[in-house]
Amino acid sequence: MQSEFTPPGWAHNTNIYEVNLRQYTPEGTCHAFAAHLPRLKAMGVQTLWFMPIHPIGKVNRLGTLGSYYSISDHQAVNPEYGTLDDFKTLVEEAQKMGFKIMLDWVANHTAWDHVWTKTNPEYYVRDMYGNFQSPFDWKDVIQIDHNSEEEQEAMINAMQFWIQECNIDGFRCDMAHLTPLSFWKKARERLDKIKPLFWLAETEEINYHDVFDTSYTWEFLHTMEAYWRKEKNIEDLISILNNYLAFFPATAIRMFFTSNHDENSHSGSEYERMGDAALPFAVLCATWGGIPLVYSGQEMPLKERLSFYDKDAINWTGEFLLNDFYKTLLLLHSSHPALRGGDPEVKTIRIHTTQDDCILAYMRKYNEKQVLVVLNLSSRNDLGFDIQDENINGSYQNCFSGSISGIMSGMNFTMQAWEFRVYQK
Numbered sequence: 001m002q003s004e005f006t007p008p009g010w011a012h013n014t015n016i017y018e019v020n021l022r023q024y025t026p027e028g029t030c031h032a033f034a035a036h037l038p039r040l041k042a043m044g045v046q047t048l049w050f051m052p053i054h055p056i057g058k059v060n061r062l063g064t065l066g067s068y069y070s071i072s073d074h075q076a077v078n079p080e081y082g083t084l085d086d087f088k089t090l091v092e093e094a095q096k097m098g099f100k101i102m103l104d105w106v107a108n109h110t111a112w113d114h115v116w117t118k119t120n121p122e123y124y125v126r127d128m129y130g131n132f133q134s135p136f137d138w139k140d141v142i143q144i145d146h147n148s149e150e151e152q153e154a155m156i157n158a159m160q161f162w163i164q165e166c167n168i169d170g171f172r173c174d175m176a177h178l179t180p181l182s183f184w185k186k187a188r189e190r191l192d193k194i195k196p197l198f199w200l201a202e203t204e205e206i207n208y209h210d211v212f213d214t215s216y217t218w219e220f221l222h223t224m225e226a227y228w229r230k231e232k233n234i235e236d237l238i239s240i241l242n243n244y245l246a247f248f249p250a251t252a253i254r255m256f257f258t259s260n261h262d263e264n265s266h267s268g269s270e271y272e273r274m275g276d277a278a279l280p281f282a283v284l285c286a287t288w289g290g291i292p293l294v295y296s297g298q299e300m301p302l303k304e305r306l307s308f309y310d311k312d313a314i315n316w317t318g319e320f321l322l323n324d325f326y327k328t329l330l331l332l333h334s335s336h337p338a339l340r341g342g343d344p345e346v347k348t349i350r351i352h353t354t355q356d357d358c359i360l361a362y363m364r365k366y367n368e369k370q371v372l373v374v375l376n377l378s379s380r381n382d383l384g385f386d387i388q389d390e391n392i393n394g395s396y397q398n399c400f401s402g403s404i405s406g407i408m409s410g411m412n413f414t415m416q417a418w419e420f421r422v423y424q425k
Contacts, residue, residue, distance in 0.1 A: 003209055003210050003211065003249070003251065004210075005188055005192070005199075005211060005213070006196075007198060007199075007213035007214075007253065007342065008169075008170075008196045008197070008198055010046075010100065010198075011198050011213055011214070011253060011291075011341075011342075012253065012291075012340040012341050012342055012343055013291075013333065013334045013335070013339070013340055013341075014046045014047045014100065014198075014291055014334065015044070015045065015046050015047065015286075015291055015292050015293070015294065015330045015333055015334065016046075016047045016048075016049050016102070016200070016255065016291065016292070016293045016294070017040060017045040017047065017048055017049065017293075017294050017295075017296075018049045018051065018260055018261060018293060018294070018295045018296060019033065019048055019049065019050045019051065019296055020051055020261055020295075020296040020306065020314075021033055021050060021051065021053065021081050022051075022065065022068070022080065022081075022311065023296065023306045023307075023311070023312055023313050023314055024036070024296055024313070024314060025313060025314075026313045028080055028081065028311065028313065029080075029081055029082045029086070030081050030082040030086040030087050030089070030090040031082060031086060031089075031090075033090065034089075034090050034093055034094075037093065037094055037097055037099070038097075039320070039323075040099075041097050041098065041099070042327070043299060043323055043326055043327045043330065044326070044327050044329075044330030044331040044334060045099070045294070045330060046098075046099065046100060046330070046334055047099065047100040047101075047102060047169075047170075047198070048094060048099050048100070048101055048102065049102040049103075049104065049172050049200070049293075050101070050102070050103055050104060051068050051104050051261060052068045052069060052071060052103075052104045052105075052106060052174075053077050053078055053081055053087060053103070053104075054071040054072070054073055054074060054076060054077065054078055055071070055072045055073050055076050055077070055078045055079070056068065056070055056071065056072060056078060056111065057070045057071070057072040057110070057111020057112055057113045057114065057140065057141075058072070058111075058113060059111065059112035059113040060112050060139055060140045061140060061309075062139075062140045062308075062309045063307070063308070063309020063310045064309065064310045064311070065080070065309060065310055065311060066111075066140065066309060067140055067141075067308065067309060068104075068261075069106050069109075069141070069174060070110075070111040070140045070141050071106055071110050071111055071114065072110070072111040072113050072114050072115065073114065073115050074110075074114075074155070074158035074161075075158050075161045084165070084166075087166060088165065088166050091166045091167060091168065092167075095167070095169075100169040100170065100198065101166075101167075101168045101169050101170075102168065102169060102170040102171060102172050102198065102200065103162055103168050103170075103171055103172070104171075104172050104174060105159060105171045105172065105173050105174060106174045106175075107144070107155055107173065107174070107176075107179045107183065108135065108143070108144060108146075108174070108175055108178040108179050109134075109135055109138065109141040109142060109143055109144055110124075110141060110142060110144065111140070111141060111142075112132065112140070112141070112142055114142075116151075116154070117132070117142075120150070120151070120154065122145075122148065122150070122151075123144060123145060123148050123150065123151035123154065124142055124143065124144060124145055125142075125143040125144070125145045135178070144179075146179060146180050146183060152183050152186065155183075155187070156186065156187045156190055156191070159171065159187060159191060160190070160191060160194065163191060163194050163195060163197070164194065167195075169195075169197065169198055170197045170198030170199060170200065171197065171198075171199055171200070172200040172202065173199065173200065173201050173202060173212070174202055175202055175203070176201035176202050176203045176208055176212065177201070177203040177205045177208060181207065181208060181210060181211060184199075184201075184208070184211045184212070185210070185211050188211050198213055198214070199211065199212045199213050199214070200212065200213065200214040200215075200255065201214065201215050201216070202215075202216050203215055203216060204216055204217070204218055204219060206247060206248055206249075206252075209248065209249050209251075209252045213253050213342070214252075214253040214254065214255050214290075214291065214341075214342075215248075215252065215253075215254060215255065216254075216255055217244070217254050217255060217256050217257070217290070219240055220237075220240050220241065220244070220256065221257065221258070221263070223236055223237055223240050224237070224258070224274060224277070224281050224284075225273045225274060227277065227377070228273065228274045228275050228276075228277045233357065234356065234357060234358075234359075234360050234377060237360065237377075238350065238360070241288060241289075241348075244289070245289065245348060250342075250344035251342045251343075251344065252342055253290060253291055253341040253342035254289065254290035254291075254341065254342075255290055255291055255292075255293050256284070256285035256286070256288060256290050256291070256292055256293070257285055257292065257293035257294075257295070258270040258274060258278060258281050258282050258285055258298075259295040259298055259302075260293060260295050261295065261306075261308075263295075264295060264302070264305055264306055265305055265306055265307065265308040266308065268305055269301075269302060269303050269304065269305060270282075270298070271301070271303050272303075272305075276379065276417070276418045277377060277418060279322075279325070279418065279420065280375040280376070280377060280418055280419075280420040282298075282325075282326075282329070283329065283373065283375060283420040283422060284360070284373070284375060286329035286330070286332075286333050286339075287329070287332075287333070287339060287364065287371060287373045287422060288348070288362075288364075289341060289346065289348050289364070290341040290342075291333070291341045292329065292330070292333060294326060294330075296314060297314045297316075298322065298326070299320050299322045299323050299325075299326050300314075300316065300317060300319070300320060300321065300322065301321060301322050302314060328399055328400055328422075329422075332371070332399050332422070332424065336369065336371055336424060337366040337367075337369050338364040338365055338366040338369045338370055338371045338424075339364055339371055340366070343366075345366060345367075346364060346365065346366045347363075347364070347365045347366075348362060348363070348364055348365075349362060349363040349364075349365060349389075349391055350362050351363055351372070351374075351387060351388075351389045351391070351392065352388045352389060353385045353386060353387055353388060353413075354385045354386045354388065355383060355384075355385035357378075358376060358377060358378035358380060358383060358385075359374065359375065359376055359377070359378075359383070359385055359415075360373075360374075360375045360377050361373065361374045361375070361387065363389075363391055363392070365391070368425075369424075369425070370396075370423075370424065370425045371422065371423070371424050372392060372396060372407070372422070372423040372424075372425075373420075373421070373422050373423075374387075374413065374415070374420070374421045374422075374423075375419075375420050375421075376415040376416065376417065376418060376419045376420070377418070378417065378418070379417045379418070380417060381416050381417050382414055382416065383414065383415050383416075383417075384412060384413070384414045385412070385413055385415075386410055386411065386412050386413070387407070387408075387409060387410070387411050387413065388409060388410070389409050390409050391409075392407055392408060392409055392411075393407075393408045393409065394406065394407070394408075394425055395407075395425060396423035396424065396425045397423060397424050397425065398421065398422070398423055399422040399423065399424055400421075400422065407423065
């Protein structure tokens, strides 16, 4: 399967930083967030994904402020965040610094009091009595009728508004598989003519890569969590990753992550879900065959759950203890050709050791360029093992320490519990 669409050139080496504007600062505004741009730029962040910036419905609202994904007007800015001009200014400032900007887009449902419910109620699914209907048990939203050609045109026009008004660079499409692929194809054909856009689908349905550049890796996230709970082993991790390589198109860019807004608020921080494995798994997410996602506050680190429906600002300590950790990974990913996502020329090679039940090692290789990753996914200290692979031979630089050392097959390593090492050549 080969998509007729081509991602923008920068997409293969990018990373994504998810911005929860409401909780990012006490003010929760575009202007307040802008003060963090220089810090994020220095950390190596390349693409900013803003969770929905639209006004939130008041009818059947959950909590005091409601869900970001219960939208009452697709062509307006939530006044809590500022004005349309405030968002335009933020986008302009970020793009001047080199950031790409992605907008979260919700095409499957709206708030009960969306402007369309008054102007175009025919855009929605109704019951036999003419009442709006909620999808699943999502009581704060109502289901759009995807059979309506007029609704599709209106939705694409709304997406076009943000490209023309704010010059955004792409869309993260919420629960993309709930909206027919034919709609997304129509939208991309129309909107990519304005400017080449980056399209991220919240889905793992393979056929959505007919249109989308990038998709989620939910199955792998849940397998990492199960590994920490001792319900899965390293071979289970490798099995999922190999399935991704085998069944998804070679050009498909996959997005790997240890946290996001859903996981943090509803299931807990990565430290609740992955414990001591959180950092080595973050290394894996940044160096396997895809692009990494970092959620707001992970660089601190954020160990608390943020409320989803109420104000619950991140308590920034000012220390940013994981800034250098993420900076190393993000800059390596953006600069090293062996870490390009969705590039058939890059090979991923499992590296075997004498402790494969505890050590996950692999190489990413592009011609002679290599990245070697060695993860101790166990609580065993002073764990000794030998690398057993003829692919490894030469001088490698430790990406975290900068030191140079010769590594070859048969070489003995000793690693501490949950230690991670990343080498490049």
